[in-house]
Amino acid sequence: MDLKQRIDQAIRNVPDFPKEGIMFKDITPVLENADLSADIIKEFAAKIEGKVDAIAGIESRGFLFGFPVAVQLGIPFILIRKKGKLPYKTVSHKYDLEYGSAEIEMHVDTITPGMKVLVHDDLLATGGTAVAASELITKQGGSVAGFSFLVELAFLEGAEKLKLYSDKITSLVSY
Numbered sequence: 001m002d003l004k005q006r007i008d009q010a011i012r013n014v015p016d017f018p019k020e021g022i023m024f025k026d027i028t029p030v031l032e033n034a035d036l037s038a039d040i041i042k043e044f045a046a047k048i049e050g051k052v053d054a055i056a057g058i059e060s061r062g063f064l065f066g067f068p069v070a071v072q073l074g075i076p077f078i079l080i081r082k083k084g085k086l087p088y089k090t091v092s093h094k095y096d097l098e099y100g101s102a103e104i105e106m107h108v109d110t111i112t113p114g115m116k117v118l119v120h121d122d123l124l125a126t127g128g129t130a131v132a133a134s135e136l137i138t139k140q141g142g143s144v145a146g147f148s149f150l151v152e153l154a155f156l157e158g159a160e161k162l163k164l165y166s167d168k169i170t171s172l173v174s175y
Helices: 003-010 034-047 062-073 128-139 158-162
Strands: 012-015 023-026 054-058 077-082 090-097 100-107 116-124 143-152 169-174
Touching: 003 034, 003 169, 034 062, 034 143, 034 169, 054 062, 054 128, 062 077, 062 116, 062 143, 090 128, 100 128, 116 128, 116 158, 128 143, 128 158, 143 158, 158 169
Parallel strands: 054 077, 054 116, 116 143, 143 169
Antiparallel strands: 012 023, 077 100, 090 100
16 A cells, blocks of 8 residues: 555544534544654655755644654754744734634744745645745745645645745645
């Protein structure tokens, strides 16, 4: 069985969460399988194209695989968190969601001009949070080297929004 099949088999479908009509893709069974998780980390590292100076993980599930991939590659890991969660001086970006707005931030000294940063999260849905993370990176003078996701909900077409920043978009499974 290939990696995609193993991931797909491990993901648990939870109907009507967080609201009726939504089929939630629960990755916790993936995380409970150490061998599968190790193979996912290797696959993400192998799929990175071109020069990448750092990986930026989006809170909080983007930390789960983003950090170990950065460690494996010997590059920095950048935290992108919800506003008010980082202790030092920050730069932030506010963006709209289907149901309101949100704001994310990173430390001001994290990105240096010219850095090529890969944005990582567990799930690509509409692309709004990954776009906001890209805006944070470019505000600091960096560029987006690509995106990586464990799961993509392709029917929501979030990848189209990301192509403004990079056409290097990796999703290990797609629904």
